[in-house]
Amino acid sequence: MSRHVADANVRPEPDQELVDIANYIVDDVIESDEAYNTARYCLMDSLGCGFLALRFPACTRHLGPIATGTVVPNGAKVPGTRFQLDPVKAAFDIGAMIRWLDFNDTWLAAEWGHPSDNLGAILALADYLSRKSVSEGKTPLMMRDVLTSMIKAHEVQGVLALENSFNRVGLDHVILVKVASTAVAAQMLGLGKDQIIDAISHAWVDGQSLRTYRHAPNTGSRKSWAAGDATSRGVRLAMMVANGEMGVPSALSAKTWGFYDVLFKGEKFKFQRPYGAYVMENILLKISFPAEFHAQTAVECAIKLHPEVADRLDQIDSIELTTQESALRIISKDGPLHSPADRDHCLQYMVAVPLIYGRLTVDDYEDEVASDPRIDALREKMRCVQNDRFTREYLEPDKRAIGNSVQVFFTDGTATERVMIDYPIGHRRRRDEGIPLLEKKFRGALTTCFPEGKSGRIYDLCLDRQKLETTAVNEFMDMMAKE
Numbered sequence: 001m002s003r004h005v006a007d008a009n010v011r012p013e014p015d016q017e018l019v020d021i022a023n024y025i026v027d028d029v030i031e032s033d034e035a036y037n038t039a040r041y042c043l044m045d046s047l048g049c050g051f052l053a054l055r056f057p058a059c060t061r062h063l064g065p066i067a068t069g070t071v072v073p074n075g076a077k078v079p080g081t082r083f084q085l086d087p088v089k090a091a092f093d094i095g096a097m098i099r100w101l102d103f104n105d106t107w108l109a110a111e112w113g114h115p116s117d118n119l120g121a122i123l124a125l126a127d128y129l130s131r132k133s134v135s136e137g138k139t140p141l142m143m144r145d146v147l148t149s150m151i152k153a154h155e156v157q158g159v160l161a162l163e164n165s166f167n168r169v170g171l172d173h174v175i176l177v178k179v180a181s182t183a184v185a186a187q188m189l190g191l192g193k194d195q196i197i198d199a200i201s202h203a204w205v206d207g208q209s210l211r212t213y214r215h216a217p218n219t220g221s222r223k224s225w226a227a228g229d230a231t232s233r234g235v236r237l238a239m240m241v242a243n244g245e246m247g248v249p250s251a252l253s254a255k256t257w258g259f260y261d262v263l264f265k266g267e268k269f270k271f272q273r274p275y276g277a278y279v280m281e282n283i284l285l286k287i288s289f290p291a292e293f294h295a296q297t298a299v300e301c302a303i304k305l306h307p308e309v310a311d312r313l314d315q316i317d318s319i320e321l322t323t324q325e326s327a328l329r330i331i332s333k334d335g336p337l338h339s340p341a342d343r344d345h346c347l348q349y350m351v352a353v354p355l356i357y358g359r360l361t362v363d364d365y366e367d368e369v370a371s372d373p374r375i376d377a378l379r380e381k382m383r384c385v386q387n388d389r390f391t392r393e394y395l396e397p398d399k400r401a402i403g404n405s406v407q408v409f410f411t412d413g414t415a416t417e418r419v420m421i422d423y424p425i426g427h428r429r430r431r432d433e434g435i436p437l438l439e440k441k442f443r444g445a446l447t448t449c450f451p452e453g454k455s456g457r458i459y460d461l462c463l464d465r466q467k468l469e470t471t472a473v474n475e476f477m478d479m480m481a482k483e
Helices: 016-027 033-053 087-099 115-135 143-163 174-188 193-205 222-242 259-263 278-282 293-315 325-330 347-357 373-379 388-395 428-447 452-463 465-469 473-480
Strands: 316-323 382-386 404-410 419-421
Touching: 016 143, 016 174, 016 193, 033 087, 033 115, 033 143, 033 278, 033 428, 033 452, 033 465, 087 115, 087 222, 115 143, 115 174, 115 222, 115 473, 143 174, 143 278, 143 465, 143 473, 174 193, 174 222, 193 222, 293 316, 293 325, 293 347, 293 373, 293 404, 293 419, 316 347, 325 382, 325 388, 347 373, 347 382, 382 388, 428 452, 452 465, 452 473
Parallel strands: 316 382
Antiparallel strands: 316 404, 404 419
């Protein structure tokens, strides 16, 4: 008879990875002027993406109180709507709106994702806390506080993504949204380091989303609200710990039962750099095209080729796309595309549309455009090839390139030039070129939701950094509400 050896029930010290995040969230003072200015543009762009999403019933049906008619004293307002909700549901709504059209900022590394997804938690909780403070005769949070939380949430999500591929073990990148949102939400609630560690531990222990809904043959609209779900969960976990919930100190490292052993093949996280302001400074702004970011330069290449091929579509013999390994793995697909969510994650679709029309807009993923038989005809003629340089420079810290090239071959033996672009318009290396276009994108998005006078006032406020940063959060959110 073998003798059972009981597990030692000694409460461990918290995992260092949790401690490092908490130390950064509490102790680091952000001094980067570039980071704050970029955060302001991310705020504008994210809100603009949300306003554009309100045009689509598939998005708006998810918004509003869970129980119709619920009234929440000091509730957080949802931009572009008349809803005023509890901060958890408001975080979901804001996060879902921002992410719906796949048009907000992006971070690409070993893992990819969209750090502005965290704005759901940040804006909702900041608004709720500000309204609560004002009702108690206290000072509300300022928009400077929102920008600071954005910088730190971007950093937590992005630094964790640099060397750690969650997609390779089948997990969706929104796990990092949950972790980052939990961390900044806990700090916003006034929790100390120990409680912030407790809150973060729950984000890692939580059930994690599979990537199933992002990939053929199951690609669907869940990918548009998954980030809203994750950022709202961050608020919920932080509020639970604020109410006294205990943490799980070895959430990552516990033998057999921890995150590493259960979900990460026993591997510990690797870190390329300490937390600072690197991610916000280098964030990729999705300015020109509502397309999965690995395809952004491919779309730009296709638009450059449009004048040369638009009148010769029936003469095209083949189209060669060269891209990065990551794009081949996640957005290259053949066969029928069943929904807008399916189409905006298909590299071939995102190249075919601009070759035909010379554009790629949010409406080009809808059934009316997708029913054009020329799109699938071109898709069938495409060959996708990995370019080793594109793959290598995609991961180099001083480049973070997202290269693609497109070349079209005709039945008479002629061909277009091979158009190649390494850096998309929203890259840090093209900031001067991109910011005027981002401002134009934001102004256009405002006019889809508000009358000219109000959209102009919002636009002017956001362009005035000093005035924006000294605006109370609740006053800012009042401006964003539908009248």
